[in-house]
Amino acid sequence: MSLPLFLVESLPTGEAGTLTGPEGHHAATVQRLGVGESLILADGKGGTATASITAVGRGSLELRILSRGYERQPDPSVTVVQGIAKGERGELAVQAMTEVGVDTIVPWAAARSVAQWRGERGDRSRERWASTAREAAKQARRAWLPEVPSAEATGAVAARLTASALGLVLHEEADAPLSAVELPPAGEITVVVGPEGGVAPAELAAFTAAGAVPVRLGTSVLRTSTAGVAALAVLSLRLGRW
Numbered sequence: 001m002s003l004p005l006f007l008v009e010s011l012p013t014g015e016a017g018t019l020t021g022p023e024g025h026h027a028a029t030v031q032r033l034g035v036g037e038s039l040i041l042a043d044g045k046g047g048t049a050t051a052s053i054t055a056v057g058r059g060s061l062e063l064r065i066l067s068r069g070y071e072r073q074p075d076p077s078v079t080v081v082q083g084i085a086k087g088e089r090g091e092l093a094v095q096a097m098t099e100v101g102v103d104t105i106v107p108w109a110a111a112r113s114v115a116q117w118r119g120e121r122g123d124r125s126r127e128r129w130a131s132t133a134r135e136a137a138k139q140a141r142r143a144w145l146p147e148v149p150s151a152e153a154t155g156a157v158a159a160r161l162t163a164s165a166l167g168l169v170l171h172e173e174a175d176a177p178l179s180a181v182e183l184p185p186a187g188e189i190t191v192v193v194g195p196e197g198g199v200a201p202a203e204l205a206a207f208t209a210a211g212a213v214p215v216r217l218g219t220s221v222l223r224t225s226t227a228g229v230a231a232l233a234v235l236s237l238r239l240g241r242w
Helices: 021-030 089-100 119-139 154-163 201-209 224-238
Strands: 005-007 016-019 038-042 047-057 060-070 077-083 104-108 166-170 188-193 213-216
Touching: 005 021, 005 119, 016 021, 016 038, 016 047, 021 060, 038 060, 077 089, 077 154, 077 224, 089 104, 089 119, 089 224, 104 119, 104 154, 154 166, 154 188, 154 201, 166 201, 166 224, 188 224, 201 213
Parallel strands: 005 038, 077 104, 077 188, 166 188, 166 213
Antiparallel strands: 016 060, 038 047, 047 060
């Protein structure tokens, strides 16, 4: 069984360290890790440290650093622009995409999004996505924490697609399968996933005008909470991540 991973703001610089705060509480009180057991610390930016527990306090652990590592950020990177979905579907998509290996998740205020992120409600919703990504990254033992920026409108998404090395839009009426599209050797690959009602014709036109390529995954139509995960699986295999 792989060692548990805990996210910290910065890694200890010396031979010893302390895990405190929510992560320390979870390790000591919830998981009940004990002296002699090992764990992994990660800063969410590629840096890791394997440590052994030397003492257990109330909601904290004293650690001895055993080894350090650094994982380079994947290149090409993969960004998924996820149409905002109602209920828990958006968070389910964020969780699964993080576990599969997404690098950035951009909430998209699509024309057919039932849920609307505005004001404080929008801030709380984005925070839930970011928190979901954080917990999923820990579960998957990821050295890199996916970025979750603020929600973007269609115009901003189109600009993002223009700036990408490759822009893709998942669409059930597309002719080209994702498995056959030529991938760039470096840069950012951006994949757009529509909300429950799909990508509206005007949005598809804006994205293709920005240089994006409509692609399909197969003959079936997937839910918004699973389409991005399936696309990431295809790309992970083709990019040599898997």
